Amino acid sequence: KAGVTQTPRYLIKTRGQQVTLSCSPISGHRSVSWYQQTPGQGLQFLFEYFSETQRNKGNFPGRFSGRQFSNSRSEMNVSTLELGDSALYLCASSLGTGVTEAFFGQGTRLTVV
């Protein structure tokens, strides 16, 4: 079966711009989580969506937001980009109920210049 698909794979943006990243989960999975990975902070949880509702949220400023559609696809948006937002953004999908493992996509590498 197809894995988790993230688009685009690479992105370069300018400070102050906004960006939208997309994640298509594995078919049948209802939970989508987002993570930011930087060399300094490692892998950090951003938020999780389940059945179109945000179920969990990490400690990131309000510039980071997300949403989930009825087909479980998810997008995350970062507004007013800062240089420190340069990172690998990873999406993970899971069934979202009970004992389940999360499957990660390859990530979107965002560079802010």
Place this chain on the structure above:
Amino acid sequence: DAKTTQPPSMDCAEGRAANLPCNHSTISGNEYVYWYRQIHSQGPQYIIHGLKNNETNEMASLIITEDRKSSTLILPHATLRDTAVYYCIVRVNRDDKIIFGKGTRLHILP
């Protein structure tokens, strides 16, 4: 904050068993131990998880101490492709929020 402590790096000879330790002394009764690994420039990959019994799958074995305060991931016959950062995580299963620590960077030596 991550609830686990792992050594920052380990070496293992190719073909030998790699034993990766993890301390989780504050684990709660409803928290599971999960292991993921991340090969360079890829997304993390699920390996195995367990609650209190030892577990084995096609990739690895997970040994959890009786008091559940520590565990060991065992890769029975390490290959060069097992070179990765290995993350030990504790989480409740109703919650898909994963708090990653810094993990252990495993080097497989030819």
